[in-house]
Amino acid sequence: MAWLPACPALPDPARLRLRLLGGVQGVGLRPAIWRLSQRWPLAGWVRNDGDGACIELEGARADLHAWLAALPAALPPLAQVDHAELSVQPCQGETGFAVIDSQPGAGGGARLPPDLAPCPACLAELFDPSNRRWRHPFINCTDCGPRFSVSRRLPYDRAHTSLAGFALCADCAGEYRQPADRRFHAEPIACPHCGPRLSLCDLNGSPVAGDALSHTVALLRAGQIIAIKGVGGFHLVCDADQPQAVAMLRARKRRPAKPLAVMALNADSLADVADIAPLAARWLNDPSRPVVLSPARAGLDALWPGIAPGVSRVGAVLPMSPLHYLLFHEAAGRPSGVDWLTQPHPLRLVFTSANLSGAPLITDNAQALRDLAGLADFILLHDREIVARCDDSVLAVRGARQVWVRRARGRTPTPLAAAPGEPVLALGAQLKNTLTVASGSGWHTSQHLGDLDHPDSWDVLEDAVRHWLTLTGAQPTRIAHDRHPDALSSRLAAELALRFDAELAPVQHHHAHLAAVLAEHHWPAEQPVLGLALDGFGLGDDGGAWGGELLRVRGADCQRLGRLRPLALPGGDIAARQPWRMAASALAALGHREADIAARLAMHPGAAAVAAMLARGVNCPPTSSLGRAFDAVAALAGVCAEQSYESEAAQKLEAHAQGPWPAPDPALWRLADDASELDLRPLLARISALNDAHASAALWHANLAAALAHWAHAASQRQGVRHIALAGGVCLNLTLLDALCAQLTAAGLTPLLAIELPPNDGGVSLGQAWVARHLGR
Numbered sequence: 001m002a003w004l005p006a007c008p009a010l011p012d013p014a015r016l017r018l019r020l021l022g023g024v025q026g027v028g029l030r031p032a033i034w035r036l037s038q039r040w041p042l043a044g045w046v047r048n049d050g051d052g053a054c055i056e057l058e059g060a061r062a063d064l065h066a067w068l069a070a071l072p073a074a075l076p077p078l079a080q081v082d083h084a085e086l087s088v089q090p091c092q093g094e095t096g097f098a099v100i101d102s103q104p105g106a107g108g109g110a111r112l113p114p115d116l117a118p119c120p121a122c123l124a125e126l127f128d129p130s131n132r133r134w135r136h137p138f139i140n141c142t143d144c145g146p147r148f149s150v151s152r153r154l155p156y157d158r159a160h161t162s163l164a165g166f167a168l169c170a171d172c173a174g175e176y177r178q179p180a181d182r183r184f185h186a187e188p189i190a191c192p193h194c195g196p197r198l199s200l201c202d203l204n205g206s207p208v209a210g211d212a213l214s215h216t217v218a219l220l221r222a223g224q225i226i227a228i229k230g231v232g233g234f235h236l237v238c239d240a241d242q243p244q245a246v247a248m249l250r251a252r253k254r255r256p257a258k259p260l261a262v263m264a265l266n267a268d269s270l271a272d273v274a275d276i277a278p279l280a281a282r283w284l285n286d287p288s289r290p291v292v293l294s295p296a297r298a299g300l301d302a303l304w305p306g307i308a309p310g311v312s313r314v315g316a317v318l319p320m321s322p323l324h325y326l327l328f329h330e331a332a333g334r335p336s337g338v339d340w341l342t343q344p345h346p347l348r349l350v351f352t353s354a355n356l357s358g359a360p361l362i363t364d365n366a367q368a369l370r371d372l373a374g375l376a377d378f379i380l381l382h383d384r385e386i387v388a389r390c391d392d393s394v395l396a397v398r399g400a401r402q403v404w405v406r407r408a409r410g411r412t413p414t415p416l417a418a419a420p421g422e423p424v425l426a427l428g429a430q431l432k433n434t435l436t437v438a439s440g441s442g443w444h445t446s447q448h449l450g451d452l453d454h455p456d457s458w459d460v461l462e463d464a465v466r467h468w469l470t471l472t473g474a475q476p477t478r479i480a481h482d483r484h485p486d487a488l489s490s491r492l493a494a495e496l497a498l499r500f501d502a503e504l505a506p507v508q509h510h511h512a513h514l515a516a517v518l519a520e521h522h523w524p525a526e527q528p529v530l531g532l533a534l535d536g537f538g539l540g541d542d543g544g545a546w547g548g549e550l551l552r553v554r555g556a557d558c559q560r561l562g563r564l565r566p567l568a569l570p571g572g573d574i575a576a577r578q579p580w581r582m583a584a585s586a587l588a589a590l591g592h593r594e595a596d597i598a599a600r601l602a603m604h605p606g607a608a609a610v611a612a613m614l615a616r617g618v619n620c621p622p623t624s625s626l627g628r629a630f631d632a633v634a635a636l637a638g639v640c641a642e643q644s645y646e647s648e649a650a651q652k653l654e655a656h657a658q659g660p661w662p663a664p665d666p667a668l669w670r671l672a673d674d675a676s677e678l679d680l681r682p683l684l685a686r687i688s689a690l691n692d693a694h695a696s697a698a699l700w701h702a703n704l705a706a707a708l709a710h711w712a713h714a715a716s717q718r719q720g721v722r723h724i725a726l727a728g729g730v731c732l733n734l735t736l737l738d739a740l741c742a743q744l745t746a747a748g749l750t751p752l753l754a755i756e757l758p759p760n761d762g763g764v765s766l767g768q769a770w771v772a773r774h775l776g777r
Contacts, residue, residue, distance in 0.1 A: 007086060016068075030047070058092060078113055112413050144287065153471065232363070234361070236350070241304070258644065259307065268344045279397050286410075287410070354375065363389045389447075392409055423477055429764040438770075445763075452489060465492075514767065530712060531550070532728075534728040547624055565677050567622070579640055584607065585632060587600065594614070597611040630650040647732075654733050657698050662702055664706030
């Protein structure tokens, strides 16, 4: 193993100290070390501390060498060692090997594992009527269960989790202290006698008498909406195969069209609604349990009205906790054993965050009873506190390509590797906010925290900052933030800079997008790279609305080489919610007269006023955003004129682009000689003359991919740079991304893509931290 250093020369007998840094807490490392040490007559101990795990071993030289040789294969599967330090210590003459109490440390080298779905061994016990944990919603062991969501700080000990208040019964205490047991030092260990309790309550908070799981399943079958306290927050759940229940949930949540995720027992239970590729199936069954977006089967809207209206992908997730498994177990009639887990199951459940759209995820029981009265009919809750709110991770899969849409439960708090550097805190973007702590040799990017437009967002972000700085032990010397002065994260950054006596580091939005990709690829800061930053909005260096940018990045330096030819934003920000306004803007850019624009869009109230604004240039700031160009095309094609959620128009346009495409026509775009501007007006003109949604969408995608590749290649020739980073929310369009990457590769360029983080604003904090670390170099 590369992480294991060479053993120094040893006396005989000898004593060794081995320090392990990385993901070594909460993964069963201490029990594994104890079991390994029983194979030889060795003395010593193992313990957790703020930096990882520390082991001291004493015995014969040959036995110590044998122990070191066997160590890599003996580590538990969840352990991830980033670095190890080995030294010789004076012999102490002790006997026996023990797991001893943890010791606080400076922090920074240790990290928590993420929350993981139940392992096969726990599932076997969960469904065994003779086992004392039969149907126990909080079963776990050293290989699975809650970690990040219940942990307050490191070292990872029960006293530092929300399980601290649950005193262990004699049986659990025996398992916890028995080195040969699977639950030896399993910190969240619980059973029906001493663990958290589940209860089904009405909206007044009164418990419903009887078995909570049985009543919950009966209510779901009756078309009711249940709020369920999960791993990292509450979710709203209803029967996905009951359109009336789905419609009611949408009405209450004020979510008229945004796609809803569906939970099923296994991938086979989704065969009629989703085309689940092998890669998607692997991720569905991964212990991290993300929501996986797969291509929808034909006829999805008819089979499942209201689940994912008008889009080409459907989101699915498998049970991520024992509680969720037990809903399916109850619906199946409480079968014994685990064979039923692999059989198709008729129950499919809508699974969406239990909050009004835009509000932070609810984690607290009292708040749930107070705020969910208008959303749910009943609430299934428990008394295990959620320390860190953690929404669901979301992954989009198309064939063999994958891209993270949201990184949260199951993926956080695993850091990305980084070269050592100064501690930096980066506060991310206004939308899809995350924060990143650059500490030691890791980029610690937080869970998805949501949009920062809600009144509670300041508290949510400040709480997350406090939690992450506690976990990492970092004291930031630099605080990075978006250059937009009105962003909440920018205002909090100014306050935190005073608190920590740290330097402020404003970073331009699109520079941060591309820098996030470079951080993932360990890109040398001194080596220039090209980048296409393609999204809806970011404040540009000139104060304008950017979003279709060709940039040259070299560490903290970023140069704008080119842009998409701007379109007007009639009415400003409202144009992002009403794509028909962008259609009017496109028509005006093509030279259509005011009266013609008003007549073509007469079905929209205000069309005449918008046409007049465009004709006079009043309240029509320019934007180079590719996201707004997508809106214009979607409206021109008759696909989406009004958006009820972000990127609705683009997603529906992508759905219409499935199927055959025409060959790209280079006459449909114009590129400035110096590559400083890409003009898509010829393409918009061709689309404006069509009257077919598929033809318009296919024409747009085929030629946009070719035009972007042509643009990048021209800049590459001028700059002598062959690598190009792709980032921004538009890169979630896998239909476009596949075509663009193929054409870039054919042109001799090497695309660099986001890997573990989303290419959208969820990755911006990582990019900010990367830029901040390279300032002044």
